[in-house]
Amino acid sequence: MIKIAVDAMGGDYAPAEIVKGVEEARDRYPELTFLLFGIEDQVVPLIQNQERINFVATTEVIAMGDEPVKAMRDKQDSSMVRAAQAVKDGEADALFSAGNTGALLSSAIFIVGRIKGVDRPALATAIPAVDAKNGHNQFIFMDLGANAESKPAHLYQYGILGSFYASHMLGYDNPTVRLLNNGAEEDKGDEVHKEAHQLMKQSSDFNFLGNVEARELLEGTADVVVADGFSGNAALKSMEGTALVILGQLKKAIMNGGLRGKLGALMLKPALKKLKGQLDFNNQGGAVVLGVNAPVVKTHGSAKATAVANTMGQIKMMVEQNLVPDTAAFIAENKDKLKVKKSAN
Known part of the structure; x- marks a missing residue:
């Protein structure tokens, strides 16, 4: 037991x-x-x-x-x-x-x-990925707030821990890793993220694909996305808030659409239920202290x-x-x- x-x-x-x-x-x-x-x-x-x-x-x-x-x-x-x-x-x-x-x-x-x-345990969670090209319906996102500030070596370590978690728990073979940054180019970001990028780029310890911007997160461009705790927490809450707003506005539009809107919603109910499930982060479980x-x-x-x-x-x-x-x-x-x-x- x-x-x-x-x-x-x-x-x-x-x-x-x-x-x-x-x-x-x-x-x-x-x-x-x-x-x-x-x-x-x-x-x-x-x-x-x-x-x-x-x-x-x-x-x-x-x-x-x-x-x-x-x-x-x-x-x-x-x-x-x-x-x-x-x-x-x-x-x-x-x-x-x-x-x-x-x-x-x-x-x-x-x-x-x-x-x-x-060195620094991190908070990680599985996030739903929408229409991911690699066929994986979720990715590991870390750190989500355990450490507001991180050194390049910590971000590098998160890449190793996140890759191990993705392969061990999600069954991903040779999981891909990206670094959350304010641009895709490797010279973007502050000195911490520039140096972290180089450490990860030069490493053979995991499959690093480069930077990723926040707008691309839910597209599932990587199996593991590494972030400092401040940026990761802010991005997660932004995604959660956006998902709630979208679902709320969709429901409001249906209710205000009269009989035609309600009939349309009835026909689309299976698709809408699937969308709600994809956007509901609670379905993925909790955040793990790795x-x-x-x-x-x-x-x-x-x-x-x-x-x-x-x-x-x-x-x-x-x-x-x-x-x-x-x-x-x-x-x-x-x-x-x-x-x-x-x-x-």
């Missing part, structure tokens, strides 16, 4: 949607059991069926607005910190939260711990029960495919590749 430690108090709709999602996942995946951490009088009444769910009472909550590192250190009896500690102590195989991203990253790095050889000693997964703060359950399925796959042990072994075997010298360019 796979045991997942769950921060039941994290997220905009916690604990109700978190508990509901856990029960949905429990019913969907018989291989999963859960350690549910939270405030007793808020969580326990929500549990409909305690089968394969063990509740652990805590007294504190890390709020979305809390300063991440301070909250992790000061709120030792919070649902998030206790869940992270359970993973460190071997009481659970993985950690899940929809709460404060910075606090979860801090808990992942300082409590669960970094894999030896990884480079730590256990699966740590963060789903969107506004995630509802279905997104929570989908993310539990993602965690199940990560554990079953030995992602973390295999990543640690890969890094140990390739430690020289992860240490790069400054580009001569």
Whole structure:
């Protein structure tokens, strides 16, 4: 059985949607059991069926607005910190939260711990690709905010980690890698991105295809897109916001189109449902903290029960495919590749 430690108090709709999602996942995946951490009088009444769910009472909550590192250190009896500690102590195989991203990253790095050889763990997620020429319907995007600032060597390391994740979890053979920049030419961007480009270009450790602009991301021009945390987070939120606006405006246009519009929508319902599925990032699961000693997964703060359950399925796959042990072994075997010298360019 796979045991997942769950921060039941994290997220905009916690604990109700978190508990509901856990029960949905429990019913969907018989291989999963859960350690549910939270405030007793808020969580326990929500549990409909305690089968394969063990509740652990805590007294504190890390709020979305809390300063991440301070909250992790000061709120030792919070649902998030206790869940992270359970993973460190071997009481659970993985950690899940929809709460404060910075606090979860801090808990992942300082409590669960970094894999030896990884300088900067990164936040990565699978993004849907529309009509990708390589036939792959999603790509790995990282870093999404674990590190606001990155050195060229860190971006280079993300290329290696991202390639390993894409091949290990998505089954991509020799995955392609691009660097998010403000232009396709290799002399574009600031000094960090120029040097990172040269490091990646000169490397034989992954299949680097050059820079990519934000407008091309969803076209699936690469299997892995590497970014500094600030740019990656901004790009991700821009894509999510654009997708929501498009779907909202499409629905508004249909509703304002009278009977003809509604009849047309009825005829197009299968195609519209497919489009909605492609643009709904919740269908892809959560964001993974790559480079730590256990699966740590963060789903969107506004995630509802279905997104929570989908993310539990993602965690199940990560554990079953030995992602973390295999990543640690890969890094140990390739430690020289992860240490790069400054580009001569």
